[in-house]
Amino acid sequence: MPKEQEGILVTIVVASVFFVLVGIFFLILIFFFLRRQRKYKMEKEEMKNRFEQTLLKTQLEIQEHTFNYISQEIHDNIGQILSLVRINLNVLAENLPDVHFEKTDELLGKVIRDLRTLSHNLNSNRLQEIGIVEGLKSLLQQLEKTGKFSTEFHASNNSLSFVNNDNSLILYRMVQEVLNNIIKHAHANKIVIDVEPKGPQCHLLKISDNGRGFDTSKLQENKTGIGLQNIFTRAKMINSVVNIKSSEQEGTTIIFEINNQPILK
Numbered sequence: 001m002p003k004e005q006e007g008i009l010v011t012i013v014v015a016s017v018f019f020v021l022v023g024i025f026f027l028i029l030i031f032f033f034l035r036r037q038r039k040y041k042m043e044k045e046e047m048k049n050r051f052e053q054t055l056l057k058t059q060l061e062i063q064e065h066t067f068n069y070i071s072q073e074i075h076d077n078i079g080q081i082l083s084l085v086r087i088n089l090n091v092l093a094e095n096l097p098d099v100h101f102e103k104t105d106e107l108l109g110k111v112i113r114d115l116r117t118l119s120h121n122l123n124s125n126r127l128q129e130i131g132i133v134e135g136l137k138s139l140l141q142q143l144e145k146t147g148k149f150s151t152e153f154h155a156s157n158n159s160l161s162f163v164n165n166d167n168s169l170i171l172y173r174m175v176q177e178v179l180n181n182i183i184k185h186a187h188a189n190k191i192v193i194d195v196e197p198k199g200p201q202c203h204l205l206k207i208s209d210n211g212r213g214f215d216t217s218k219l220q221e222n223k224t225g226i227g228l229q230n231i232f233t234r235a236k237m238i239n240s241v242v243n244i245k246s247s248e249q250e251g252t253t254i255i256f257e258i259n260n261q262p263i264l265k
Contacts, residue, residue: 056233056234056236056237064124064169067122067123067124068122068123068124068125070122071118071119071120071122071123072119072123074115074118074119074122078115079112079115079116079119082108082111082112082115083112085108086105086108086109086112089104089105089108090105093105117142120138121139121142121176124169127168127169127172128165128168128169131168132160132163132168132171132172133155133157133159133160133195135168135172136153136155136172136175136193136195137153137155139175139176139179140152140153140191140193143179143183143191148189149188149189149190149191150189150190150191151190151191151192151193152190152191152192152193153192153193154192154193154194154195154196155193155194155195155196156195159195159196159197159203160195160203160205160258162201162260163238163258163260167237167238170234170237170238171205171238171240171256171258173234174230174231174234174235174240174256175193175205175207177227177230177231177234178207178231178254179191179207180227181227181228182207182209182211182252185211185214186209186211186212186213186251186252187211187212188209188210188211188212188251189210190209190210191207191208191209192206192207192208192209193205193206193207193208194206194208198257201259201260202257202258202259202260203257203258204255204256204257204258205255205256205258206253206254206255206256207253207254207255208251208252208253208254209251209252210251211251211252212248212249212251213246213247213248213249213250213251213252214246214248214252215246215247215248216244216245216246216247219244231254235256238258239259240256240257240258240259241256241257242254242255242256242257243255243257
C-alpha cells in the first residue's frame with residue numbers, strides 16, 4: 001500500500017476515533033446535565049412540598065389554638081353563666097309555684113350539656129388524655145344521643161397506637177369533617193366506623209353511612225366542597241391515603257389508610 005494511502009487511512013481512523021470520543025463526551029455531558037436537571041427538579045419539588053407542609057402545620061396550630069381558646073371560654077364563662085341562670089330560675093320557680101318552668105329548665109339543661117360536648121370536641125388536650133380510639137367512639141356516642149342516628153364502632157384498644165398526638169388530632173378532625181358532611185348532606189340514619197389492621201404499621205379507618213350517596217366522578221372534576229377539600233388537605237399532612245366509594249342511593253364509604261410514616265413528626 002502506498003504511503004500516501006496509508007496516511008489517508010490513518011487520518012480517517014484518527015478522525016473517526018476523535019469524533020467518536022467527542023460524541024461520547026457530549027453524551028456524557030448531556031447525561032450529567034439531565035441528571036443534574038432532574039435532581040434540581042426533585043429538590044425544588046421537595047422544597048415546595050416542605051413549604052406547603054410547614055404552612056399547613058402552622059395553619060393547624062393556629063386553628064387548634066383558637067379552638068382551645070373557644071373551648072376554655074365556653075367552659076369557664078358561658079357554661080357557668082347558664083348554670084347560674086338555671087339556678088336562679090329554680091329559685092324563681094320556688095317563689096312562684098303557679099308558674100311552670102319545667103320546660104325552660106329542661107331546655108337550659110340541654111343547652112348546657114350541648115355546650116359541654118362542644119367544649120370537649122374543640123379541646124385538643126382532652127383527645128390526648130382519652131386517646132384517638134376513645135375520641136372517635138365519643139363522636140359516635142354524641143350522634144347516637146340525638147336520636148337521629150344509629151351507630152356502630154369496631155376497633156381494638158390498641159388500634160392506631162402507633163399514631164403520635166399531632167397526627168391523632170389531625171385524624172380526629174378529619175373524622176369530624178366526614179361526620180359533619182354526613183349530617184348535612186347524606187340523609188343517613190346509620191353510621192359505622194371500622195378500624196382494622198392492614199399490616200403491623202398500617203391501619204384502615206372506614207366510615208360508612210346508608211345515605212343517598214353521590215357521583216364520585218365529581219371528585220375527578222374537582223367539584224368538591226370545602227369539607228372534602230379539608231379532608232384531602234389534612235390527609236396529605238399525615239401521609240394518609242383517602243379513598244371514597246359511593247354511588248347514588250347506595251351510601252358512602254370513606255377509607256383512610258393510616259401509615260406509621262407520617263410527614264408531621
